[in-house]
Amino acid sequence: MNLLFIHQNFPGQFRHLAQFFAKDPKHKVLAIGRDTCPGLEGVHLIKYKRHRPPAKETHQYVKTFEDGVIHGQGVVRLLIGLRNSGFVPDVVVGHPGWGETLYVKEVFPHCRLVHLCEFYYHATGVDCGFDPEFPNSMDDRARILSRNGLHLLNVEQCDAAIAPTEWQRSLFPTVYRPKIEVVHEGIDTALLRPDPAATYTLPDGRELKAGDPVVTYVSRNLEPYRGFHTFMRAVPQILKDQPCDIVIAGGDSVSYGSRPKDAPNWREKMLKEVKIDPARVHFVGQIPYASYRQLLQVSAAHIYLTYPFVLSWSMLEAMACGCLVVGSRTPPVEEVVRDGENGLLVDFFDAKDIARGVARALADPVSMKPLREAASREVRAKYSVENGLAGYKRVIGL
Secondary structure (H helix, E strand, C coil), rough: CCCEEECCCCCHHHHHHHHHHHHCCCEEEEEEEEEECCCCCCCCCEECCCCCCCCCCHHHHHHHHHHHHHHHHHHHHHHHHHHCCCCCEEEECCHHCCCCCCHHHCCCCCCCCEEECCCCCCCCCCCCCCCCCCCCHHHHHHHHHHHHHEEEEEEHCEEEEEECHHHHHHHHHHHHHHEECCCCECCCCCCCCCCCEEEEECCCCCECCCCCCCCEEEEEECCCHHCCHHHHHHHHHHHHHCCCCCEEEECCCCCCCCCCCCCCCCHEEEEHHHHCCCCCCCEEEECHHHHHHHHHEEEEEEEEEECCCCCCHHHHHHHHHHCEEECCCCCCCHHCCCCCCEEECCCCCHHHHHHHHHHHHCCCHHHHHHHHHHHHHHHHHHHHHHHHHHHHHHHHHC
């Protein structure tokens, strides 16, 4: 089978799937990604370059659509080159969120096009307008609605689609849901597992070990979409109530939303608002994956807060490592974490409730052990790489 992956940041969510097929000599596997993507060993990658950004004069509501067309144009040129060289994919698996797959069917009309439909935007009721601290304007809502033009084209053109959670699938218009199957791509549960002998070395050289009262918060970048502002407001109470160390891992850029207007980044903004003990609160930045795994393995309470938005790998990875997740009572967290069974749920906006959740997690580690074990079992049963491969293979048609 000829298989083509398309993802602007390849491999992205397709890492395990691409590796699986690339190892099998019965398949020829190629990938297309943007010139900035990392690529994947063993998979031949063809890169495209966005030849220009959206024009300055383009209406603000449709700038993302124009950007999608520009990405699609860059990819379609490569697709024509592949066709001219004799490569015709049987299946194309793509993340269409940036527009790369817009014109796949114009070049390869008979391929099976499978889309990862990660998110469908809503002007109200989902992430937009969720946080009253950051109200949205009419322009914001109109811009968000308009960007769905790209996503409607994507879900209309594909032959089959995948959403990582039931809640993410439910965001799409009813008419398209029958073609969207819920399959999470999976995390590496063989690598991510509890380790009672785990240690993590802080920047000052002090060593934390499994069993210590360690509170962890991890996000690609520290920002409100992942509840960083609310968590920081809970930190003083956590420090007052608990003899713990708090380790915060994440960068100072922006993955979702925008930067604060009165500070270079959200970390500096919240440090101006909240007084902390720097001897007990450790900002470690973005850390290597091996260090990240060790951090999760020593965690006694792992904080995961999010707007109603896409589910982070980090929450599932924390559960796989046996963390006791203190998560926000928001979708899609509630689809995975059940309060008092495999984790604890708290109010996203209530710093005191978050501190109480941490207190519950740390007060009696023995009584919390069944929750940690249930969390690890849950992820191994439902969110392993093997489950993800089986689901994707089913949707691909194998």
